[in-house]
Amino acid sequence: MKKLKNLMLVALIGMSVLGTWSCNNEELYEEPVAVVEDESNEDVDDAVTDVNSLCDFTLENLEANSTVVVNCIIDLQGESLDLPENVTLLYEGGDIINGTLVFSEGSSIDGDLLGNTLEVGGTKPALRDTAFTFDPKRWGIIEGIVSDEVARNNRDILENTMILAKEYGIDTFKIDEMDAYFNVVEIKANYRPSQAGITLPSDLHLIMSDNTNLRVQPNNYKTVALLGFYLTDNVIVEGGNLYGDRDSHDYSDGGTHEWGHTITLDGSKNITIKNVKSFNATGDGISIGSYGHAYDSHYRYCDNILITGNTISKNRRNGISIGDGRNIVIDNNTFIDNGVDTALSKGTQPRMAIDVEPANSGGVIFQIANNITISNNTESGAQSLSFYIASGNDILIENNNTEGSISYWHAYNCIIRNNTITGVTEAHKIQTGISCGSHALETSNYNNKIYGNKVTGYLIGLSVVSRDIEVYENEFIDCFEGIALSELYDSKIYKNIITSSVPRSRGITTKIPAKILNNVIISENKIDVVLSAFGFYDINLDNDDYKFEIINNDVKSEGTSGLSLLNGLTFNNNIVDGGLRLVGTLNSVISNNTISTNGAIGIDLSSLNDNIEVFGNMVSIEGSASV
Structure with a gap:
């Protein structure tokens, strides 16, 4: 039979186990405490208590400083019971149900004894564990x-x-x-x-x-x-x-x-x-x-x-x-x-x-x-893009492995680096792996860096329209176009590697209508594609002051690179395997390049060119060199 019994020993043990209680610890252990003990099993070391059975004791008439081990069901039967000071209720598988316990100062309860049919009143008891x-x-x-x-x-x-x-x-x-x-x-x-x-x-x-x-x-x-x-x-x-x-x-x-x-x-x-x-x-x-x-x-x-x-x-x-x-x-x-x-x-x-898209409209933020x-x-299977920044400041996208593309529309102080983007669906073959920017003159689109990324299997590896951007040390594999440029100001495209066996693939191109490349340097890129290493069209025709450079690149293609209807180009010190064709090119310099081709012409200045300087180039056609 279970009954309440005063034990000094429990008080000593309790001081060790429960010393972290938050209130009245010293007072709590000044007097002997009470515990529940099963008298019928006093001589049995491994006695088992049925925690789902009703207790044959109650919490009525508890003395102050009592400790009750609850290893059975105490049913308050809808009553409210006032407890004396410094009462401790310990959970050992049992429960207290259907009523209210009104605690006094210095008391504590195991959190596991709280439940939706037990209400607690009076002085809030401390919990033994947080x-x-x-x-x-x-x-x-x-x-x-x-x-x-x-x-x-x-x-x-x-x-x-x-x-x-x-x-x-x-x-x-x-x-x-x-x-x-x-x-x-x-x-x-x-x-x-x-x-x-x-x-x-x-x-x-x-x-x-x-x-x-x-x-x-x-x-x-x-x-x-x-x-x-x-x-x-x-x-x-x-x-x-x-x-x-x-x-x-x-x-x-x-x-x-x-x-x-x-x-x-x-x-x-x-x-x-x-x-x-x-x-x-x-x-x-x-x-x-x-x-x-x-x-x-x-x-x-x-x-x-x-x-x-x-x-x-x-x-x-x-x-x-x-x-x-x-x-x-x-x-x-x-x-x-x-x-x-x-x-x-x-x-x-x-x-x-992931979609970063703060709401702004009509100039109102x-x-x-x-x-x-x-x-x-790691991203796979997204119906649209993997990560998209509609607008934002100080955005870092790095070390991700995605199937879907990464893109920003309006961003400044943005870095996209060391990501692996692998197109695996037919849809990816008509999409762009990394898209950067919306309009080069937007004040919210500047000071961005794109580097160390690897893009495979997309229509376009990277598309950029911006100002004050650096694109470097990226690798584009088996894309139809490696890098596509649109309106671009004060920017650098350098040390990228573009390789593709996709039919008619191209290296670095301009999107139609690109219109403007001003103070842009395209340098030290390595390109090996099928159709053409460079494809630039319709650039700076409305402004003679705009200039851009293609310098120190090492490129290879089966077809000829085309530079057409453009103004203000310096094409210098490049190694070009595949030949070069200029049509409608104005106010430009083609100098000190090493050009080889299996075609009939190394540098084709066929028509509509004006104010072109061509000097210092080494041209090799079918194994015979000429300057």
Whole structure:
């Protein structure tokens, strides 16, 4: 029979085990304490207690300074029970249910004894451990397919339990085996999705396991979030499987329904999301944005965000979207098939792995995206691009391995380096591996560097329109065109390697209509392609002051390189295997080059050229040299 027994020895042991309690430790151990002991098994070392049986003792008439080991069920039967000072309740597999415990000063309780049928009043007791393990059954979560009402209750239980845990000083919240649906649709006017979802409190480490499955209850809402960070700070979310409802969603009311995310961050700071698996959102796996707009007095942006070690797969829109934020690191994640169609739902634009796209319109800045690092990620199967920067400052994209292309539209102080981009589909053969810039005169498109990248199997390896950009030490393999230039100012293209066996492939070309290359130097590149090493057309014809140089390159092609309808070129000290043709070239210099060809002419100045200087070149035709 279990009974309460005073033991001085327990007091001494308790001082060692429980010495980290946060309140009244000295007073707690001045008197003997009480423990639960099974008298019928006093002489049996390995006695086993049935933790699911009702206790044959109660908590009534406890003395101050008592310690109770709870290894059975204490049913309060709906009553409220006042406890004396310095009472300690220890968890050993049992439970306290159906009532209220009113604690006095100096008391403590194991967090595992907290539950949805036990209310706690009086002086808040201390917890023996700041880590708490959430037992879904104990707290009333109903797993499996459920009604909307039950799924909403699941959401409320989980969120409220995290809030309660924080009130007790818990900083680590653990969930192991659970597979449940959560109704996260908006239920209050002006609620943001990050508030309607399972909203995390600040200063918490949420740890989930591979056995933790959180699912969005199927719905017809355009905008939802499974996990929400709403003005939340100092949180780590680790592990777990998050499922959207893309294939069971109701799209019947029209529209894109592209704003349903498994994780949404609004105006939150110091957040880490790691080792999470995100699947099948109607929108994005992770969405990062602000509270308010950049011009609002209450504006709060996301800051110091780390997203690492996650697997983000088959989300209907994007893997990750960044609308607003500073100091964001996206590192060592795996992106799979984001934006693709499934048998039950179509993807929706823009269908990327990562999309950095702050909202700006008509010169008004609504959102800002600065200081973002995208590194060491693996991407495959995205319906559109792998990584896209619509606009941003201080963006670093490095050491990624992708199938989809990398692109920016408006960016400054941007670096794209040491990435491996491998086209594997027929679609990649009509796309560009790296796209840089939108308009050379845009003030938001400058001081960018593209280097150390390897691009294979694309129509165009790299396309650039910009000013103040350096493109160097990249390798382009089996692309139809290695580098395609459009409007370009104050820029350098150098030490790149372009090789291609693709029929009619070309090395460095200009896109039609390129129009302008001013103060641009193309130097020390190595090119070995099929049709032509250089193909430049329609350059600087409207401005005699614009100049560009092609110097010190080593190039080879079966066909002739063409320099046509251009103005202000210096073509100097190049090694050209394949010959050179100039048509409509003005105010240019062709000098000190070594040119060889199997054709009839080494340098073809056939027509419409004016004010051309040609001197110092060594030309070799079918083995016979001439100057």
